[in-house]
Amino acid sequence: MLMDARLIGYLNRAAGHELGAIQQYLAQSRLCEMWGMADFSRQFSEDAKEETGHLSDLMDALLRLGVTPQASHVPPVRLGRTLEQMLEIDRQLEYDAIRLYEEAVDYCARQRDATHQALFDRILRDELEHLGTLDQLGSRVKAA
Ligand SMILES: [Fe+2]
Ligand SMILES: [Fe+2]
Structure with missing residues (x-):
């Protein structure tokens, strides 16, 4: 099978997004713990776990293609000073992910992959x- 450079680009870009998301949600989880907000700390920790699952799946796909995973463009961590700000920042991160995955789905559909x-x-x-x-x-x- 011929190596599809754009597909590998999408997989690595997505891996970069997921790495950034893991870092952000884990940091927010620890911060909420320090603020005494155990519920939200747990929630963000669960989010980080879900994003880790996504990263694992993307890495599996790269490895099956014979490519070493090389996450590109890891987005910087943004914490927020209040819970409200955190959630708004996270919505933005998820919007960016949705845009990226929609584009990747379209590309694969066009390639019949x-x-x-x-x-x-x-x-x-x-x-x-x-x-x-x-x-x-x-x-x-x-x-509240
Ligand atoms: Fe994700
Ligand atoms: Fe997510």
């Missing part, structure tokens, strides 16, 4: 759900 289309689509659905959860948490925090 069903295997990688399914992989990107599965992660895209997780990120859409994640955004929904952040929206709900955000409205709860605003209402």
